[in-house]
Amino acid sequence: MAVNRAVETAPYVSALYTTVDRKKIIDALSKLEVINNDEGLIPAFNVFVNQMPARFWTSFSERLTRKVGPDLVEAAEWLLVNAAQECGYHTGHGIITSDEWNAIVAPMVTRVPEDVLHGAFAVFTAWGWAKSEVVELIPNERMVVHAYDYYEADVVRYGERSRPAAFMVRGVCAAFMDLAYGGPYDPTGQTGLRTFKCVQTKGIECGDEYGEFVVTRA
């Protein structure tokens, strides 16, 4: 996987070049163990973390979006995406200010926030959310992410889904752009959050080779 696969003449190509070493980040952070404290909680990155079976989340979103009916399916999907966007915004900020980030990723960052974005997707990959990378980036305006494997695609084991279902990846992609270009981090989420939105244009669950996520200004 290379980050410089965009057409060489494209105006956005420079933002794809990065000093961030994805492989090194993934190698280091994929081995990080998350262990609960004596209270059965995992306080980290300024949030409470949980590590649940992926199928719990996908079963809930699948059953919910299938049962609400056609009139409400978009609203239900938006709420699922929104959950991920808030999660990605707050936890993402916790991650990019964490000791782990400062030890492993921060020394590779030479251009802010573009390198931070590339690093964030390496972390996103290492921790098993989605094997993903930025393939197009127009700073402060637009980002395209490709995900070559992600747990939300597992909702389809045979055939092709008529609507894409990677609500978590959608939300987190938008959140990372919020963090990069949405202004100073706002712990209340009232200003920096939801300055970007994400549309899923391809999905493994829909029969495509990869998921494609297009993030633009909200």
Place this chain on the structure above:
Amino acid sequence: MTTMRLSDGLVLKRNYDPRSSRQSINGEQYVLHCHHFATLYTQLADDCGMLDGKKLMAEVAEDTFCDILRDYYAEHQVTGIPERVLVAEEYYAAMGLGLMKIRCAGPETGEVELLASHIDQGWVKKWGQREEPVNFVTGGFVAGAFSAIFDRAPRTYEVRETRSIVAGADTSKFEVSAS
């Protein structure tokens, strides 16, 4: 792969597959999420009255955790009720969901107490206290755990949350009865 044994109960075998970039524990894919994600999903379930989202979320939890605990008991030959209870409690903690104590358990009824709760404390951290229970995930977990512990089918047990950390109590309490 790393293997971790917690006290005398749960064994967790963690693995990262570099080809797919997926994390697994005991062969099951796991993902990290935060209390924002968990509480927003919970809020969605709570708001979704037209199809009883609370029940839907509890049933998803029941199905998921009943499967996982049942498989674990079979693979590790955990046959005694006290050992099964311990595994369920430690598994709950390993997921970061909190400190659960199954105070009593029989094939017909049971009582479960939460001394710490990811969902309740996450909800309070995000939005503050509220009177009504929010921990539908744990209600489902308890139903699934009882089914696995007593080798019963899913939907055998009804679980009611009768006291809640989110409402300001020191601990949450769940009462279990066979339906």
